[in-house]
Amino acid sequence: MIEAARRRPLACGNAFRPESRLRGVEPSLRLPRTEPGSGAARCRIPGAELAATLLVALAFACAPATPASAQTLRGTGDLGVVIERATGRVQVVDTSAKSSLATIAGLGDLSHASVVFSRDGRYAFVFGRDGGLTKIDLLEQKIARRVLQAGNSIGGAISQDGRVVAAQNYTPGGVRLFDAATLEPLAEIRAAPGLDGTPSKVVGLADAPGQRFVASLFDAGEIWVIDASDPRAPKVEKFTGIGRQPYDGFVTPDGRWYIAGLFGEDGLALLDLWHPERGVRRILDRYGKGEEKLPVYKMPHLRGWAIAAGYAYLPAIGRNEVLVVDTRDWNEVARVPVAGQPVFAIARPDARQVWVNFAFPDNGKVQVIDTETRSVAKTLEPGKAVLHLEFTPRGEAVWISARDDHKVVVYDTATLRPIATLAADSPSGIFFTTRAARMGF
Amino acid sequence: MGATGVPAGAASVAVPDGPVARTSAPAPARQQELLRLLRQDCGSCHGMRLTGGLGPALTPEALSARPEAGLVATIVAGRPGTAMPPWRRFLSEAEAQWLVVRLVSGDVETVRD
Numbered sequence: 001m002i003e004a005a006r007r008r009p010l011a012c013g014n015a016f017r018p019e020s021r022l023r024g025v026e027p028s029l030r031l032p033r034t035e036p037g038s039g040a041a042r043c044r045i046p047g048a049e050l051a052a053t054l055l056v057a058l059a060f061a062c063a064p065a066t067p068a069s070a071q072t073l074r075g076t077g078d079l080g081v082v083i084e085r086a087t088g089r090v091q092v093v094d095t096s097a098k099s100s101l102a103t104i105a106g107l108g109d110l111s112h113a114s115v116v117f118s119r120d121g122r123y124a125f126v127f128g129r130d131g132g133l134t135k136i137d138l139l140e141q142k143i144a145r146r147v148l149q150a151g152n153s154i155g156g157a158i159s160q161d162g163r164v165v166a167a168q169n170y171t172p173g174g175v176r177l178f179d180a181a182t183l184e185p186l187a188e189i190r191a192a193p194g195l196d197g198t199p200s201k202v203v204g205l206a207d208a209p210g211q212r213f214v215a216s217l218f219d220a221g222e223i224w225v226i227d228a229s230d231p232r233a234p235k236v237e238k239f240t241g242i243g244r245q246p247y248d249g250f251v252t253p254d255g256r257w258y259i260a261g262l263f264g265e266d267g268l269a270l271l272d273l274w275h276p277e278r279g280v281r282r283i284l285d286r287y288g289k290g291e292e293k294l295p296v297y298k299m300p301h302l303r304g305w306a307i308a309a310g311y312a313y314l315p316a317i318g319r320n321e322v323l324v325v326d327t328r329d330w331n332e333v334a335r336v337p338v339a340g341q342p343v344f345a346i347a348r349p350d351a352r353q354v355w356v357n358f359a360f361p362d363n364g365k366v367q368v369i370d371t372e373t374r375s376v377a378k379t380l381e382p383g384k385a386v387l388h389l390e391f392t393p394r395g396e397a398v399w400i401s402a403r404d405d406h407k408v409v410v411y412d413t414a415t416l417r418p419i420a421t422l423a424a425d426s427p428s429g430i431f432f433t434t435r436a437a438r439m440g441f
Numbered sequence: 442m443g444a445t446g447v448p449a450g451a452a453s454v455a456v457p458d459g460p461v462a463r464t465s466a467p468a469p470a471r472q473q474e475l476l477r478l479l480r481q482d483c484g485s486c487h488g489m490r491l492t493g494g495l496g497p498a499l500t501p502e503a504l505s506a507r508p509e510a511g512l513v514a515t516i517v518a519g520r521p522g523t524a525m526p527p528w529r530r531f532l533s534e535a536e537a538q539w540l541v542v543r544l545v546s547g548d549v550e551t552v553r554d
Contacts, residue, residue: 085489111489129488152493170494201495218495245524247495263524295519295526298485299495360482361531385481403481 076121077393079138080432082401082408083113083126084425085387090126091424092141095392095399095432098410098420102141108132108148113429114155114303117436118180119162124431125180127156133167135183138433145183149176155303157207160439164231166205166213173199175215175224177231186231192238194219204249204260204302206440208273216246216260216269223249223260223271223280242269242280247317250302251440252327259283261302261317268314270330283330284323293318294341298359304344305440308351308371315342315356322356324374334374339365344388348413349395353377357386357400366400368416378416382409390430401427467536475532475540476549486524491549495524501547512541 078096089105090113107113109130116125123144124136131150134143152171158164158180165178173191178184191200200217208214213226221244225237244264251258251273260269267285272278300315307313311333312325322345324334340362347354354369363385370377383402391398397419400409403426410420435441467475480489486496497503504512516537519527528537543549 109488109490109492111484112494129490129494130492152488154494203495247524264522295530296524297482297526299524360485 074139076138076433079121080390080430081115081124081126081136081138082399082422082424082427083110083115083429085110085113085403085428086426088128089425090124090136092136092138093422095397098422100422100424104136104141104143106143107134107146110428112154115429115431115435116156116158116165116441117431117433118158119436121433121436125156125158125165127153127167129153131169133165133178133183147178147183149178149185154201154203155205157205157213159207159211159213159228159231160209161211164211164228166226166228168202168205168215170201173201173217173219175202175205175213175226177228177234179231187234189224189226189234189236191217192220192222203247206249206251206258206303208251208258209255209439212273214249214251214258214271214273216242216249218245218247221246221264223258223269225271225273225276237276239271239280243267243282247299248302250305252305252312253307253439255439257327259302261300261314263296263299263317284325284332287316287323287332294320296341296359297361298341298343300342301344303440304346306345306347306354308347308354311371313345313347313354313369313371315345317341322354322369336369336374336376338367338369338376339379346389346391347371348398349391349393353413355389355398357389363387380411380416382411382418383407387428388430390432392432393434399430401430403427466539471536472539475536476543478531479540479544479549491544499544501545504545509538509541509545512544513537516540
């Protein structure tokens with residue numbers, strides 16, 4: 001009963017509907033699915049062991065005309081957002097109740113949306129394809145602030161201290177810095193031009209220790225380290241000639257290594273952020289050498305890195321393999337054959353499994369790699385066009401979006417069986433607040 | 442390979458100049474499949490709204506100066522040296538031609554995405 005009360009903080013009413021309307025938020029607040037007749041039971045006083053403060057909160061929550069603040073007295077550690085890419089909406093979801101709490105509309109073109117979280121886990125910053133940057137309040141379930149910051153954008157990052165949000169843009173190519181509280185613009189860093197003279201598209205933006213951001217320039221073939229200690233006057237250290245067409249990048253969980261994948265040549269570019277003076281070096285430059293690459297119908301995403309027990313599991317580009325790399329010396333130690341070209345390879349938080357999804361046309365499958373045997377333990381078919389997956393904070397479950405089946409499927413990661421399904425309109429990215437506390441997310 | 446890209450004539454695949462012979466349109470159901478492929482899978486790089494991404498925009502304005510035949514060849518055979526892969530495994534040249542006509546005219550809405 002206590003569990004039920006905690007899991008369903010909205011079940012006693014939805015008094016912030018009117019406010020949602022005022023703010024232009026879609027009024028159809030989605031309440032958790034309830035069993036018939038269970039509504040009253042949930043408001044019953046749960047038991048003597050419940051803390052007095054919670055009792056008070058519940059009592060308020062059950063009263064008819066209650067301010068929203070009393071109703072939403074809860075943490076955000078089990079909340080997250082699901083992007084509905086085609087309709088410019090996000091769902092606020094609860095990973096404990098496995099339910100959708102609300103749908104928020106008006107976020108523009110979310111066809112390649114990504115999300116970072118404020119470090120208190122209350123706000124989600126959503127970067128839209130059309131350059132929209134929207135700050136969502138997960139507790140009030142509404143748009144807190146929104147700016148149009150570029151013509152074409154691909155994602156972003158948040159600084160180590162949580163005060164600066166950085167957006168990576170394709171048009172105009174560069175990085176823009178914003179005040180995380182107000183979304184006030186602080187600085188613009190224009191990217192170096194590519195061959196056609198226009199500023200490079202910026203990919204693989206990551207946060208790093210020391211108030212830094214690291215990014216790769218697709219057209220110019222450079223890695224830039226941006227020191228945002230003074231966010232109105234950022235300092236940029238440029239590494240040129242790092243390889244052709246870096247398509248994405250990531251930092252390791254400790255924030256020490258930045259790695260960019262290269263589309264235009266073999267291998268990956270590695271930068272030691274403890275020793276940037278040592279420059280960028282190439283790793284895995286023998287993988288794929290002299291072999292014909294398969295056509296790439298979707299670029300792999302490196303940001304959902306999988307570092308498991310000292311090894312990095314990286315999606316190979318142009319081949320149906322996941323590469324296993326020793327993070328002590330960055331040598332390849334194995335290749336795991338998989339069902340298609342990997343897009344995301346993501347480790348379960350305990351590192352025992354790595355889950356992989358695939359590019360078109362193999363995007364109906366998800367494979368689970370056992371990191372002990374470095375082989376595929378199971379192939380799942382969660383639905384049509386699997387775009388993303390996200391683990392719950394400690395990894396007992398994983399949420400998987402199936403765009404063309406308009407659903408999100410939740411799997412138990414021990415049994416590898418589906419345990420819940422949520423309806424969503426063309427879902428793509430799934431982002432949980434755990435990211436707020438993780439470097440590189 | 443920036444937003445404006447390489448001129449279509451620079452494609453390494455030999456293509457005839459001038460208009461491509463018109464062929465009959467795909468069946469209605471197939472048309473919807475092709476438009477969906479365009480939005481979702483071409484859209485991975487060109488944007489779901491085709492306003493550009495890692496690949497250039499495919500809006501009528503962006504395509505207006507390019508010969509149709511070059512666009513068809515790019516779809517079917519890809520463009521070596523860039524991130525554009527060949528799509529011949531998934532659609533015929535006639536279907537690519539039909540898509541190009543729709544792209545150039547900006548008429549790429551599906552009945553239901």
